[in-house]
Amino acid sequence: MNARQVPEFPQWPQYDDAERDGLIRALEQGQWWRMGGDEVNSFELEFAEHHGAEHALAVTNGTHALELALQCMGVGPGTEVIVPAFTFISSSQAAQRLGAVAVPVDVHPDTYCIDAAEVAAAVTTRTRVIMPVHMAGLMADMDELAKLSADTGVPLLQDAAHAHGARWQGKRVGELGSVAAFSFQNGKLMTAGEGGAVLFPDTEMYETAFLRHSCGRPRDDRRYHHQIAGSNLRLNEFSASVLRAQLRRLDDQIALRDERWTLLSRLLGAIDGVVPQGDDVRADRNSHYMAMFRIPGIAEQARNALVDRLIEAGLPAFAAFRAIYRTDAFWEFGAPEGTPDAIAERCPNAEAISQDGIWLHHRTLLAGEREMHLTAEIIADAVAAV
Numbered sequence: 001m002n003a004r005q006v007p008e009f010p011q012w013p014q015y016d017d018a019e020r021d022g023l024i025r026a027l028e029q030g031q032w033w034r035m036g037g038d039e040v041n042s043f044e045l046e047f048a049e050h051h052g053a054e055h056a057l058a059v060t061n062g063t064h065a066l067e068l069a070l071q072c073m074g075v076g077p078g079t080e081v082i083v084p085a086f087t088f089i090s091s092s093q094a095a096q097r098l099g100a101v102a103v104p105v106d107v108h109p110d111t112y113c114i115d116a117a118e119v120a121a122a123v124t125t126r127t128r129v130i131m132p133v134h135m136a137g138l139m140a141d142m143d144e145l146a147k148l149s150a151d152t153g154v155p156l157l158q159d160a161a162h163a164h165g166a167r168w169q170g171k172r173v174g175e176l177g178s179v180a181a182f183s184f185q186n187g188k189l190m191t192a193g194e195g196g197a198v199l200f201p202d203t204e205m206y207e208t209a210f211l212r213h214s215c216g217r218p219r220d221d222r223r224y225h226h227q228i229a230g231s232n233l234r235l236n237e238f239s240a241s242v243l244r245a246q247l248r249r250l251d252d253q254i255a256l257r258d259e260r261w262t263l264l265s266r267l268l269g270a271i272d273g274v275v276p277q278g279d280d281v282r283a284d285r286n287s288h289y290m291a292m293f294r295i296p297g298i299a300e301q302a303r304n305a306l307v308d309r310l311i312e313a314g315l316p317a318f319a320a321f322r323a324i325y326r327t328d329a330f331w332e333f334g335a336p337e338g339t340p341d342a343i344a345e346r347c348p349n350a351e352a353i354s355q356d357g358i359w360l361h362h363r364t365l366l367a368g369e370r371e372m373h374l375t376a377e378i379i380a381d382a383v384a385a386v
């Protein structure tokens with residue numbers, strides 16, 4: 001019997017002399033925080049410009065980016081934030097940390113993004129923000145959501161932790177008229193190990209966010225005049241210098257991942273029992289943060305065993321996020337009335353995807369065509385053996 005060839009995937013994170021030079025530049029500035037150096041300021045300008053936004057504010061991580069954005073949008077005790085039931089827990093935790101109730105809403109079974117019709121049904125007089133997540137880099141239905149936002153007066157906050165460089169009908173994240181939050185955690189499409197950013201279409205909110213992210217203190221304050229409540233969410237100069245280098249690589253990497261996903265999703269779609277994440281032609285630039293697929297109907301334990309087999313065969317494979325209402329953390333504070341089972345009844349798609357979904361790290365999609373074929377063969381064999 002022929003031994004199967006082992007696929008070779010590039011490492012992540014990636015770096016070269018651009019990151020090295022950036023780190024030395026930050027080091028030798030002699031000022032390692034944003035209030036004294038140039039790296040964070042420069043990164044913010046470059047990131048805002050790249051995404052077509054008026055303003056960018058760099059922060060410590062993506063969770064803090066969401067918290068800060070929500071706080072600036074008036075989220076606090078007595079308010080509700082609508083979030084997808086299928087997402088990484090930070091989307092709901094950010095709202096809950098501010099004392100608000102996080103209201104999970106079902107996602108689309110094909111795109112895994114929040115279902116706009118379900119959002120419409122969940123809006124109440126207490127809803128302060130609707131938070132779509134661009135799952136795996138595929139934009140949520142920003143047309144329907146923008147219409148709903150206009151009809152209800154409830155603003156959108158895009159959780160764009162997966163969507164650096166993504167577009168909707170040619171528009172970049174910062175051109176869609178809403179606030180957007182990003183993560184630069186180690187696995188993200190651009191990274192400094194940790195980090196985050198918020199894009200603001202509106203100068204007043206950006207100025208408030210700047211104060212809040214720096215203990216309520218104006219840029220030039222020397223007398224400890226803390227004007228509003230806040231915290232220290234400032235990004236440091238080293239991280240920003242690395243992110244400036246990472247941003248320059250982003251577009252080429254998106255183009256390569258897109259080419260590879262076109263092939264891999266076709267191969268996956270041809271395997272009995274495998275359904276790759278769907279597409280939406282209006283989401284015309286998918287940044288491909290995860291290569292996701294479902295094995296509809298598989299039991300959760302069998303899916304977990306399948307992921308273990310894929311890892312053994314050399315794939316960077318992971319089980320899909322657990323539906324947020326199926327975690328203990330979700331119920332500690334800021335949960336709506338009800339039980340996990342009652343929410344599951346309203347969110348059958350989130351429930352199913354969290355049990356039958358699998359994702360591959362985006363470095364898979366930075367490999368060669370040969371690796372796409374090997375990846376599909378490994379998956380086909382593993383699924384046939386379930």
Ligand SMILES: Cc1ncc(COP(=O)(O)O)c(C=O)c1O
Pocket residue numbers: 061062063064087088090091133159161162182183184185194195196
């Ligand atoms: C959808 C989503 N939102 C928010 C975050 C939080 O970002 P961070 O890890 O930088 O806090 C993540 C992932 O890490 C995420 O996947």
